[in-house]
Amino acid sequence: MSYDPLPPVLAVRAFESVSRHLSFTKAGDELGKTQAAVSYQIKVLEDRLGFPVFVRKARKIELTDKGMNLASKVIGAFSDLRSAFAEIREENDTQLVIGCNATFASRWLAARLFDFQIANPDLAIRIIPTDNKDQYSRGDRDITISGCYDPPSDNVLHSLIPADFTPMLHPSLAESIGGINEPADLLKLPIIDPADHWWPLWFAKAGLPDPDFANWPSSRMGSQGLEASRAIAGKGVAILTPFFYRTELESGQLIQPFDIVENDPGMAWHLSYPPENRSSRKVRLFRDWIFAELRKDGLDLPQVGDKAA
Amino acid sequence: MSYDPLPPVLAVRAFESVSRHLSFTKAGDELGKTQAAVSYQIKVLEDRLGFPVFVRKARKIELTDKGMNLASKVIGAFSDLRSAFAEIREENDTQLVIGCNATFASRWLAARLFDFQIANPDLAIRIIPTDNKDQYSRGDRDITISGCYDPPSDNVLHSLIPADFTPMLHPSLAESIGGINEPADLLKLPIIDPADHWWPLWFAKAGLPDPDFANWPSSRMGSQGLEASRAIAGKGVAILTPFFYRTELESGQLIQPFDIVENDPGMAWHLSYPPENRSSRKVRLFRDWIFAELRKDGLDLPQVGDKAA
DNA sequence: ATCATGCATAAGGGAGACTTATGCATGAGT
């Protein structure tokens, strides 16, 4: 005998609209339905309640006492619902959450994000650091920048920066062994994270046999920045992506002894977002901006279109 | 570009339930749907919103930040809705509104309603006077008692009291002409509302020709009580329904000079209510009570069943 | 008196809500 206290929601929705307009026809317009549909829903509601909520008069309807009682509360509740969804939409439209891995964030994004902020003062930007495991935009962020091997295929992907790498070190360290003249000279110096599998790849390209480093613990991914810090401090030779160390190279904090640059074809830095965000203004703005910025940096990126991979 | 701020209500409803249970399956149970149906509705919502509201984890789901934000408000709004409908149901269940015409109310109901009230202390009873034009229960009342000619066929009808009538007057008035011995004697006295069409009917039954009263203005229906007052005051002869004047006849305030009682076949006092009220507890209680009371008064009423006419 | 407005209702169609069935991922249990 105890049933759901809530009548069918579609009927409640119809009632809410009708009780505001005091017209089935106008409510139908508002709801994108016909007058007959509204009439039907109100009948459903009244049948369920067991009493009429409107008095049908000639050319107009009026709320019954009980209908009036209900209407004020139902209208209020729907008003709350509308505010809730309007608010969340507003928040969603104006808050851009960028998931970004540490290297890209510190080596590139941080210095330029301010420009984007200035160009788009209506957007509130939040960066959340992501390790390279969860590169998916999973509801906690709108867009993700990651450097990883297994790009998620269910997200829209834009490759940004290829995973190029080459050894780098502080000039004083090079001088300490009388300068670096050939690749093999590097082996005279401490190797920062010798477990990094980029090393054998680069030595191979440089024409040297696999140096076969001891199995040191590796902390490669996501910590290129840490390796760089040690190199800048003169603690050893790191294998880094030159794109991210242009300023250090220019200022002389790091030197790149060889033009030999190898590429890791399985990896890249890329930008990704769920397909439904394609039409999102804030995501488009950010995507287009980052592409433009990277082109200024001399990267050859495909014209931005939805299909860009 | 501006769309309805409110996502499809069915999706909102599903979201509300899921966010309370944090389970699609449980929400499905609550809504009387399958888990798949809920999953579908949540997808509809998320597609519409453009962002996920739940994070799907292994054997559970969690609200995203935005989902959390929404949930609190949506749950609140639905709680308001539920209260509103629960309250109105409560009010509807415990308040019995009786529309009653003046004659029946004053001549019969008033004296006995107290008993019903005592027998049903959980019901709050309200009597609203109705003229005999709007005998329909139109949302402002649960049940109607009226004396009229055109019983509304779309309502459930119970005949209560036949429209019997016979002349009545104060004994002093009768004595003023030396007593009433035959129907024609009445014509020597003032006739209260001679336009009342009951007069010719009664005189016909009494075997007299149509007295052919002048065309006095009539205020018959609904004012039998007023006519009676004038008769009791000795101002004339009224044609009344004896059932309603038993006490006056017993106490001698009125006398009924003849046993000749005519009946108006087109009219009766009856009780009516919309068909959907058949299953209403309060309406059944009142209907059964009034039938029982009238039987005590010696009326031969059909056994109460839904079909009783 | 005629027309316009607004709701009710019947009949019918169709959209989309729902079910069934299945897969997959993960955590629990042994």
Added chain:
DNA sequence: ACTCATGCATAAGTCTCCCTTATGCATGAT
């Protein structure tokens, strides 16, 4: 470690019931 149980996602198909179309009716306006 292997198996089982749980819970959500998804595809396909069904069917409900919501909605539209068409019409009627009552009433107020012109």
